[in-house]
Amino acid sequence: MKAETLKGHLDALILATLREGPAHGYAVIETLKQRSEGAFDLAEGTVYPVLHRLEADGLLSSAWSVASGRRRRVYRLTRRGRADLAERHTEWTSFVHAVEAVLA
């Protein structure tokens, strides 16, 4: 997977992993890898800054927790984040249609 392929779509993917419930950053990475069957195997340095940005934009909120001696920052979708995800999903669908219309 080339670096640029994902660009502009990573936010939606990360928001989507949190749709079913809160999770910490490392778990988000694992979820992305599993759900995509290995296609999205992202480095921490890719995902953490996005989580920070999404929180700064008010789409996520976070809280520290501790599990088995390890500190975790647990993220959850805000109301705005959930709405934003829905919008991004719609845009994604439009984008796919447009690309398919050209590639087909």
Next chain:
Amino acid sequence: MKAETLKGHLDALILATLREGPAHGYAVIETLKQRSEGAFDLAEGTVYPVLHRLEADGLLSSAWSVASGRRRRVYRLTRRGRADLAERHTEWTSFVHAVEAVLA
């Protein structure tokens, strides 16, 4: 359409517009707009540098021509460009599946 959405996929789109035959840059822009029903309404400053890069990479070849007093640089897919397009198409399909698996 946000700028980043297209990133990493523009090459494939432009190559695809040349699959049915050679065309000049301005026509590529028009074709993209029409086939995508307006979704891809790209500025010349977006498309021309890509054409130059694709030619530098050996995926396109070009030749000057003159039509009704206007000079045009006509691009055509090279053999490698055609193979590359096919590969990018396959990668696009994989990418869509992976994203859908996460978003769904």
Next chain:
DNA sequence: TCTTGACACATAGTGATCCTAGGTATAGCG
């Protein structure tokens, strides 16, 4: 015990690429 790997977080700097903004030039129309 010591080392390795998995877990878990963080940030600075790099590179690719799409867009903005500006430029040149011809043809056709009102």
Next chain:
DNA sequence: CGCTATACCTAGGATCACTATGTGTCAAGA
């Protein structure tokens, strides 16, 4: 003659995913 569409070009800016690097805990194995 000015305006619009056609047709090309490039420099610079902004965004964003990635690389590289750092900190620290815990469990398993040599």
